[in-house]
Amino acid sequence: MELLERDHERAALETAIETGGVVVVLGEAGIGKTALVASAAHGRHALWGACDPLITPRPLGPLRDVAGQVGGAFARAVADGAREDVLAAARAALANAALLVIEDLHWADDATLDVVALLGRGLARGAGASGASGATGAARPAGAGSRPRAPGCLVITARPDARREVRRVLSSLPGERIEPGALSPAAVARLAGRDAPDLHAVTGGNPFFVTEALAAGGDGVPASVRDAVELRVGALSERARAVVELAAVVPGATELWLFAEPAAAIDECIAAGLLHLQGEALAFRHDLARRAVEDSIPPLRRRELDRQVLGALEFAGHDDPARLAHHARRCGDTEAILRLAPRAARAAGAAHQQALEQWEAALEAGAGEEALEGVAVEAYLSGWPERGIEARRTLAERHADDPCRLGDDLRRLSRLLWWSGRGPEALAAGDEAIAILEPLGATRELAMALSTQSQLAMLGDDLRAAIELGQRAATMARWLGDDETVVHALTNVGTALIGGPEHERGRALLAEAIELTRDDDNACRALINRATATLSRRREDTRVDADLDAALTFAREHELYGYLQYALGVRANVHLYRGEWDAAEANARASLDLGEQRGVSLCPGLVCLGRLQARRGEPEAGATLDEAWRWATATGELQRIAPTVAGLAEHAWLDDRLEEQLPHLEATYALADERRQPWVRADMAMWLRRAGRDVPGHPEDPEPYALAAAGDWRAAAAAWQRMQYPYEAAGALAEAGDVEALEVYDRLGASRTAAHLRRRLRANGVRKIPRGPRPASRNAPGGLTPRESEVLAQLRTGATNAEIAQALVISTKTVDHHVSAVLSKLGVTSRRELKRPGRLSSAADRE
The missing domain is CATH 3.40.50.300 (P-loop containing nucleotide triphosphate hydrolases)
Structure with a gap:
């Protein structure tokens, strides 16, 4: 073409x-x-x-x-x-x-x-x-006669x-x-050799659709590419159709030696424009055509072709297990699946999602313990714990007569249950594992079970138990020469120490764990814990950004998507605190886009998005925060529950119904006090005071909360500002009745919070209340919002949606919505029309 x-x-x-x-x-x-x-x-x-x-x-x-x-x-x-x-x-x-x-x-x-x-x-x-x-014009080395x-x-x-x-x-x-665009009507007419508005309309200017429709011949234009391909295939001889059908069940190129038909049949397919040679293989000119042919093959015939390809590949000694397993699964050959899917899973290496799918295929075909273990392990590593729980339970049942293996299964089940957000079940499984393993004496399995319970205690903010169990596990593991369990235990103890008097020792233990481990999961957990514990217990520590960047990079590069989802949600909250709300939304949505079945890892992203929506007055806020509450309460952990309760309290407060959240606030305050978590306790105390409860300040309150509890709102605002928390600083100013808070709320886009403050100021008799920003959309072309105007400016440069998302620090999905709104408001049907002279002015005139 x-x-x-x-x-x-x-x-x-x-x-x-x-x-x-x-x-x-x-x-x-x-x-x-x-x-x-x-x-x-x-x-x-x-x-x-x-x-x-x-x-x-x-x-x-x-x-x-x-x-x-x-x-x-x-x-x-x-x-x-x-x-x-x-x-x-x-x-x-x-x-x-x-x-x-x-x-x-x-x-x-x-x-x-x-x-x-x-x-x-x-x-x-x-x-x-x-x-x-x-660009510097530096001299080239002697004798260099051309550009490097x-x-x-x-x-x-x-x-x-x-x-x-x-x-x-x-x-x-x-x-x-x-980004190549669609062909214009003139280009389609040139290919057709005539004016062809009907052909352009049907194909949308897609070059493949156009050429397929033209090659199909006939007086009319086929309604779809499928029709065009079927017409072309229908004109082939029986043997040529057999060539095309065989090629259709092989994704990619099909080796020539796989075809039993004579060369003339292959040449017929090439002459028809369906297939072309790629070295010693045949391939469709476009995969759309291959899929159209494949879909037209009757199911039993398609299975037989897959069986034929599988047999030929194996007979020839083909050694790509993923390709062989594909055909085994497509033809439903149970024996071949049992033989090939495990090989493909083992060969997948760090591609944990692909390994999980292969192990699941083997298990469905009737594979035994190796497949169960593969599903349980790869489900955990790829961030889909629910898919591994049943497999691990089945293994525990099979090992009921072997205490060592049973205890280890229960310990691993505990971790899967925790990832799924089922905290109490995780604790019960861990306790049972220790009870079964302790009579066997010092073993690697017992050391790891103790460390796992140390981890659950640390996650539940029972820091004393976390340290005691972790130190016991580390001592036993060192004696056994089990470095990875030592790493696991050091991570728990180090995390528990962060935020307390031994904060730096805690960070040092985590650094030691990261240096010592050779296990990706252990390394990523230590990196994540260092970042999240520092953020939640020592917010003023400026190293949290570098900690988070290191954790995100490691999780992404090692395809540990459960950790990646969690870390993205945590970073979203950091952006939220700092008033970088577009970046907060982008990170929260990126976290949630990774999947809806990952349990604990969903919590930070849901809380961040829910609080953003509440402050902006978006109707989805309640549903988002309710979803966060569902996951948080399932864990039973303070670090999940407290941010969610704060979000629900703020959402209710902005509607003047904070009293509805009093039971949650009081329970969370009591738990934070019991666990000696000063940031959480002080935050809950602030909301309780707003609800009318008389809660005195605590000697361990962080500075901005302590100043607020003493009634020194402007000093509290200054303390928040030093931490670069503008929304919290504005909240302190608002409590002092200072209208400067409105400027911050308006700048951040907290329209609902700003409206709430304006109501309070009017009720208190304040007369000169700033009206807030005039909607910029009144003066923008086509009635565009400020964000839509920014997107329009990017579109006029030819930027793709991904590039716009990167430039404006928002998600691609959000860009999609803005682009659709811009095109609709300006009355255009394509991005290209936005570049036409006078296009925007005419659209504005219609307004």
Whole structure:
């Protein structure tokens, strides 16, 4: 197909390839991403790899493709699967090539995403450094007759509707973004050789849809691509149709030796434009066509084709377990699933989500204890504890006659239950584990069970018990030479010490644990605990930002999504405290977007979002805070309950019904006092005083609360301001009746809080009350809000939604809503129309 209306995109891509770095080509299926990249790569040394739409993706799938082209150290690194070796091999290979193309990243496995993210960031830094050195005009080394070679270019193609993990990686990569648009009516007419408004209307200008419809022939235009593909397949001979059907059940390219039909049948498919050669393999010109053919194959015939492919691949000695397991699962071959899914799970390495899916497939097929253990472990590591609880319970039942294994199962079950937000059940399982293991004497299992109970005590703010159990576990583990249990126990003791008189010793123990461990879960837990304990018990410690950044980076790079979800929610609350509310919302939504079945890890994001919604007067606030309350109370932990109670109290207070929350406030105050948690106790006391209760100050109250309890509101406001907590500072000013608080509320966008204060001021007889900001939308084109105006400005630069989200520090989903609102208010149907001269003025005139 002629490459029409792609001159600008091709020039940008060629420039990026020359410069080096990262280019992401984003577009819907069929828009021509691969054709554009192939055109720009023509004549250059390019390495190509593609992600396949397997049920469970091949770990490092596209890098395996590249390994087949490069061989040597690259092939060995991919076969071993060690991330650092694969990354080093990819960098070395790219040093000898102009570009590395990763096609269809939206189908990537987690391990591939990990390598792509690290490789892309490194290339972007290298390209930036190269550009910087070139800009200085520094002299070249003697004898250098040409410009130093660019560091290589990573070119990624992907769809914008990719899963969240893929979108997150793409948004984190600096570099060029290229989004090919739909073809214009003129371009469609050129391809059709006639005016074709009907064809453009039906296809929306999608190049693949257009070419499929044209190739189908006939007088009319097919109603869909499926119809176009079916018409083309229907014109094939019986043997050629057999070729197409076999190719349709193989995601990606199909090796030529898999086809039993004669070469003439294959040539017929190529001539029809359905398939094309890729080296020694056949592939559909576009996966949409493959899926259309696959969907048209009767189910029993489709299963037989998958069985045929599986048998041929195994007979030929094919050794990609993920690909083999895909066909085994598609054809329902129980024996093959039992044989291949465990292999694929073990080969998945750090791709925990993919490993979990393979173990679950094996378990469904009737696999035994290894699959149960695999499901239980990978469900925990991938952040889906509910999917592992039943497997761990089953293992405990099977080990009922083996006290050591039974006790260890119960200890592991305790951890899964805690992640699921089922605190009391977790404690009961842990107590039972210790009771079973203690009669056996000092064992690794007992040491870890003691440390697990230490952890639960620490999470429940029973710090004395946490320290005693943790020290006992560490002593036993050192005697046994069990370093990882020592690390686990040190993490519990260190976390318990943070915020108290031995705060620095606590941080030192956590640093020791991080240094000593070789286990990703232990390391991430220590990093998370250091950040969250410091934030909740010693808010004035300025190291909390660096702590959180370290925890987030580690969780993301090691695909520990339960920890990542939790850390994002915690960071959202940090932004909330500091008055960075757009960033708070973006982080809270990013946390919640990771899933709805992750228990404890949902709590921080829900609380942050609920409090934001309450302060802004958004109707969803009550439902969000109720959901947070449901998860918090299931844990029974003060650190989950207290922020939720504060959010519910604020929400009720803004409607002048704070008395409804008195039972929760009194119970939480009593628990905080019992557990000696000064920040929580002081916060609950503040809300109780607002409800009319006479609660005296406490000697251990943090400074801003102590000053407020003494009635020195302006000093309290200054103390909050020193901590960079503007909303809390405004709250202290409001209690003093100072109208300056309104300026802060209005600036933050706390419209409901501001309205509440204005009512109180009027009731107190204050006459000169600032009216608040005049709605900017009255003067904006089309009646746009201030945020919509910012989005419009970004749109006019050609920025993608991901780039707008990054620039304005909001979520991509929020950008989607704003873009839709902007287009609707301005009366346009596409982003391109926003660039037309006079477009905005005419829209405003209609208002």
